[in-house]
Amino acid sequence: MEVKTILWPTDLSRNSLKALRHVVSLAEKYGAKVVVLYVGTDLTGMLTAYGYPNEEHLQHFREWELKHAREEIQKLCAPELKACRSLEIKLVEGDAATEILKTADEVQADMIVLTTHGRGHGELDQRTPAFGSVAAKVVRGAKVPIHIVNPFMES
Numbered sequence: 001m002e003v004k005t006i007l008w009p010t011d012l013s014r015n016s017l018k019a020l021r022h023v024v025s026l027a028e029k030y031g032a033k034v035v036v037l038y039v040g041t042d043l044t045g046m047l048t049a050y051g052y053p054n055e056e057h058l059q060h061f062r063e064w065e066l067k068h069a070r071e072e073i074q075k076l077c078a079p080e081l082k083a084c085r086s087l088e089i090k091l092v093e094g095d096a097a098t099e100i101l102k103t104a105d106e107v108q109a110d111m112i113v114l115t116t117h118g119r120g121h122g123e124l125d126q127r128t129p130a131f132g133s134v135a136a137k138v139v140r141g142a143k144v145p146i147h148i149v150n151p152f153m154e155s
Contacts, residue, residue, distance in 0.1 A: 003030035005108055005109045006032045009099075010037070010038060010118075012073070013118045018149060023113045032110070036073050088107070096118075100114075100134070100138050101138060101142065105143070111145050112145075113149065114135055115151045116135050117131070
């Protein structure tokens with residue numbers, strides 16, 4: 001199997017960051033480019049009750065969230081992924097599973113590295129066989145192999 005591009009979607013949660021060493025190992029093994037994807041929260045459908053927050057507030061939050069995500073990813077990736085052939089950071093907003101699948105197509109990813117659970121599941125029962133909703137949707141919709149990481153088994 002030839003792997004030129006690895007897509008690593010992360011929400012920067014403790015769980016999703018446990019995939020990093022897998023991303024590094026696979027990138028080194030294949031000499032692959034790594035595309036780190038952060039999907040920002042789309043608040044437009046959730047928080048506009050009674051006209052607040054308005055579009056200006058939402059835009060400010062979007063800019064703040066994506067700016068901070070980029071900074072965190074750069075801090076994280078600089079030391080860990082320096083062995084990679086190249087590194088690209090993509091920041092988008094929307095439904096996480098939809099954006100992951102769309103980005104995999106756009107960047108012509110040969111592999112997706114994904115944890116079974118991201119944010120919101122830090123204390124989830126470790127024995128559960130179920131994937132998180134995003135991981136389940138990506139597994140069902142992906143056109144390329146997926147390297148799944150169980151964050152509960154990682155140290």
